[in-house]
Amino acid sequence: MANNHNRRPFYTLLAVIILLAVYFGYFWFNEQPSASFKNMPLVQMLEQDEQLTITKDLPPQPSSHHNPQPMRQMHCDLEEFIKRQETASKERLSSLVEEFTKVQHMFGSHSLLTVYHRNIATETIDKLIERLALVHHLYGQLLGERAYKSIQLNLVILPNRAEYEDHTSRYGFDPRASQGVFFHGSNSAFIEYKNDKQVVATAVHEAVHAMNLRLIGLTPRWLNEGMAQLLESVNKQGNILIFDSDPRVFQNPPYDIYALLESESQWGSIDMARLYYSGWSWLSYIISNDSGMKMLTRLVGRESVNPCDVLSSDESYDILQSTSTTFEQDFQDWFYVQKSEI
Numbered sequence: 398m399a400n401n402h403n404r405r406p407f408y409t410l411l412a413v414i415i416l417l418a419v420y421f422g423y424f425w426f427n428e429q430p431s432a433s434f435k436n437m438p439l440v441q442m443l444e445q446d447e448q449l450t451i452t453k454d455l456p457p458q459p460s461s462h463h464n465p466q467p468m469r470q471m472h473c474d475l476e477e478f479i480k481r482q483e484t485a486s487k488e489r490l491s492s493l494v495e496e497f498t499k500v501q502h503m504f505g506s507h508s509l510l511t512v513y514h515r516n517i518a519t520e521t522i523d524k525l526i527e528r529l530a531l532v533h534h535l536y537g538q539l540l541g542e543r544a545y546k547s548i549q550l551n552l553v554i555l556p557n558r559a560e561y562e563d564h565t566s567r568y569g570f571d572p573r574a575s576q577g578v579f580f581h582g583s584n585s586a587f588i589e590y591k592n593d594k595q596v597v598a599t600a601v602h603e604a605v606h607a608m609n610l611r612l613i614g615l616t617p618r619w620l621n622e623g624m625a626q627l628l629e630s631v632n633k634q635g636n637i638l639i640f641d642s643d644p645r646v647f648q649n650p651p652y653d654i655y656a657l658l659e660s661e662s663q664w665g666s667i668d669m670a671r672l673y674y675s676g677w678s679w680l681s682y683i684i685s686n687d688s689g690m691k692m693l694t695r696l697v698g699r700e701s702v703n704p705c706d707v708l709s710s711d712e713s714y715d716i717l718q719s720t721s722t723t724f725e726q727d728f729q730d731w732f733y734v735q736k737s738e739i
Contacts, residue, residue, distance in 0.1 A: 475614065475704050485583035486551055489568075493553060502526050504533040507545045510604075514554040514590075521593045525552075528601050531638065532608070532628050539694050540612055543701055548611050550604050551585040554596060561589035579603040581610060602629040613697055614704020617713070618664045619657050620696070623676030627684065640681070647736040651675035654717065654725060658710035682728045692720040 490513065493499075497513040500522055504510065510529060512522060529550070536544040555561040565572040565587050568580060577599040579586040586603035590596045605625040609616050630641040652660065652675040660672055683689035695716050700708055708716075717724055 479611075482582065482584040483549070486549070486585050489580075489583045489585055490551060490553070497553070504530060505545065508533055508548040508550070510550045510552070512552045512554065512600075515556050517554055517590065517596070518593065521597065524593070525597045525600055528597060528631060529604055531631050531633055532601065532605060535628070535631075535638070536608060536612060538690075539697050540701060543698075544612055546612060548608060549584060550607055551583075552600050552604065553585065553587045554590050554600065555587060556590050558589060561587065577603050579606045598629040601631075602626070605629070613701045615707050616700055617658070617661050617707050619660065619672070619676035619679070620700070622673055623680035626673065626677040627680045646674065646678075647732065649674070651678040651732075654679060654728070655710065655714060658713050661707070661710070678732070679728065682731050685731065688721045688724070688727075692717050692724065695720060 490511075493513045497515055498517075500512045500514070502510045502512075510526065512525065514522070533544075553564070555564055561576070562572045565575075565578055570578055570580075572578065575589075576591065576595070577586060577588040584607060586600070586607065588596060588599050588603065602625045605628050606621065609621050609624065627640065632639055632641070649671070651657070652671065657672070657675050657679060664672060680693075683693050696708075696713065699712070699716060721727065
């Protein structure tokens with residue numbers, strides 16, 4: 398009897414720990430944000446059967462972003478998660494109707510963009526819609542039918558720094574080092590307006606995080622941030638996709654691919670700027686040629702099979718290597734050429 402009596406506090410403590418873990422796990426899943434850190438004519442809708450030729454100009458200077466994973470293995474019911482997102486977004490955005498102008502645009506028949514803003518020029522909103530149309534079309538090429546799930550993109554553009562900090566801090570987020578943040582739990586992004594070029598790029602970046610979550614599911618940081626960094630600057634000339642350039646980005650070497658794939662647990666603890674830059678560099682190379690596009694198609698296709706899990710570094714490497722056995726050397730050659738043209 399004495400031994401059983403002494404065990405009661407232990408089991409009571411164990412039960413309390415389990416309950417706390419479940420509670421905070423639910424909170425993490427619903428409210429972890431993705432933050433974007435500091436440092437044209439009307440929309441031309443793309444036909445789905447139009448194939449774009451994808452080339453790479455010198456790519457843009459990547460900015461630092463922070464994207465905590467919105468999900469963990471214990472939360473695998475995406476449909477229920479999406480329902481909670483919709484409820485939370487209605488609650489969060491309903492208060493904006495009176496003080497903001499609301500603009501909506503449909504991409505195809507499944508993707509609805511809603512932008513809340515004050516006094517942003519029509520041309521800037523058109524540029525944002527145009528760029529997101531390119532991104533939406535590219536996802537269609539990468540994912541096929543899986544790209545046509547129902548998506549709602551909710552973007553709130555705040556007209557100045559004070560309002561950005563006020564709105565984002567209401568939800569437990571520290572906005573001091575950011576200019577944009579995507580809240581996974583409410584499927585809503587808040588963006589600070591600095592200038593037209595910046596606000597379009599930041600808004601597209603946060604929209605890519607939302608699209609990745611909905612269309613692919615849980616993704617490794619290098620892929621999620623690399624795609625957002627790359628696509629935030631995409632433009633179209635004829636049937637060619639190009640990306641803004643900044644020659645400074647080639648002054649430092651990125652991580653090799655396996656070190657990058659193995660870095661998932663190191664985000665936040667090692668050189669973050671180099672991690673962002675490395676993810677962006679490898680995605681820039683991958684999207685610059687037909688072989689690389691096949692790699693990316695296979696990679697995101699495999700990632701989307703189980704939206705509640707992330708491929709291991711070995712699985713990801715095998716997909717890349719099996720598509721092109723020389724891709725690592727090809728990347729080095731590509732990087733050298735880009736650097737030599739500075």
